[in-house]
Amino acid sequence: MSGTSNTLMTRQERGTGVIPELSQTLVEEYLRCGLRWQFRQDPHHGRYSTIPITIGVSVDRASHEDCQAKLREQQLPLQDIVDLAVTEYGNQAAANEYTESRWEIGRGKDSTVAAAVAYATHTSPLIERLHCSQKRRTVRLVLPSGREVDFAGTPDYETEDGLGDLKCGKKWQRYRAVQSRQLTAYGLLYLNEHGHWPAHVWIDNVFHERNRWSAQRIWATRSDADYRAFLHILERAVDGMEQGVILPAPEAAWYCSPKWCPFYRRCPAVGV
Ligand code: SF4
Numbered sequence: 001m002s003g004t005s006n007t008l009m010t011r012q013e014r015g016t017g018v019i020p021e022l023s024q025t026l027v028e029e030y031l032r033c034g035l036r037w038q039f040r041q042d043p044h045h046g047r048y049s050t051i052p053i054t055i056g057v058s059v060d061r062a063s064h065e066d067c068q069a070k071l072r073e074q075q076l077p078l079q080d081i082v083d084l085a086v087t088e089y090g091n092q093a094a095a096n097e098y099t100e101s102r103w104e105i106g107r108g109k110d111s112t113v114a115a116a117v118a119y120a121t122h123t124s125p126l127i128e129r130l131h132c133s134q135k136r137r138t139v140r141l142v143l144p145s146g147r148e149v150d151f152a153g154t155p156d157y158e159t160e161d162g163l164g165d166l167k168c169g170k171k172w173q174r175y176r177a178v179q180s181r182q183l184t185a186y187g188l189l190y191l192n193e194h195g196h197w198p199a200h201v202w203i204d205n206v207f208h209e210r211n212r213w214s215a216q217r218i219w220a221t222r223s224d225a226d227y228r229a230f231l232h233i234l235e236r237a238v239d240g241m242e243q244g245v246i247l248p249a250p251e252a253a254w255y256c257s258p259k260w261c262p263f264y265r266r267c268p269a270v271g272v
Contacts, residue, residue: 021138024153024185027237031181033249033256034240039263048262049096051108054089056168059115059206060156061088063166066124067133067157078120085116099258099265114213115168115206122215123204129160139192143235151234155186162198163190164217170254171207177218184230187222197222 030037039045049057062084069076076084089112093105100108138152156165163186177183183201190198201222206215239245248269249256258264266272 034246162200
């Protein structure tokens with residue numbers, strides 16, 4: 001790889017960062033919507049969720065167990081994957097608060113079954129030569145100003161091909177995988193651990209479209225320019241968080257909706 005790679009980060013040890021460790025999830029949430037990030041920081045807002053988000057969490061949980069079985073060189077039967085997802089859906093539904101009705105929450109369970117079947121049928125067979133699953137990694141990054149921050153993330157899986165992430169819910173278009181900051185961030189964590197970029201990054205997308213669940217894999221790669229851009233964006237996010245800059249989601253953002261934002265019914269930016 002080019003020398004640029006070495007300028008992106010220095011050492012891995014922890015401890016003297018000016019701000020607390022940043023997680024990829026929270027940084028991305030801040031970049032998408034500062035208000036949602038702020039809601040998440042406030043313990044009084046409890047654990048709100050929506051049915052589509054819960055379905056995604058449930059399939060993600062089943063996938064993790066599926067990957068653990070693969071690492072033991074076992075293959076989970078389809079029914080086990082479905083049962084794991086349904087159990088997680090029940091746990092989440094009991095633990096979280098929803099604005100949807102009990103009837104709608106019950107229908108979400110049926111949808112979880114169909115999503116888990118799509119994962120087991122289409123996505124699981126593609127997850128081969130697995131190295132690890134949901135392994136949390138941290139890295140100390142040097143931002144363009146020279147400031148250092150500790151950054152953490154948990155890619156869904158690493159295989160001989162690189163890094164993949166499971167997304168369950170909306171159908172992804174190719175451009176989203178190509179531009180995904182999350183995949184870029186995971187690439188940085190991979191670089192820190194292996195000394196080179198992942199050969200590929202990809203999204204395993206289990207999606208609901210025209211009343212049925214299906215799945216696709218979208219491959220992408222990353223260049224040094226992607227990583228430099230990410231560090232610039234990360235520095236702007238850190239500055240914004242520290243200075244208390246709290247912006248709402250951009251106009252017409254798909255995730256600013258009752259379906260995809262758990263805080264929609266409480267959000268001043270939509271007139272509540
Ligand atoms: S409803 Fe929209 S603006 Fe409000 S927190 Fe959710 S995503 Fe952000």
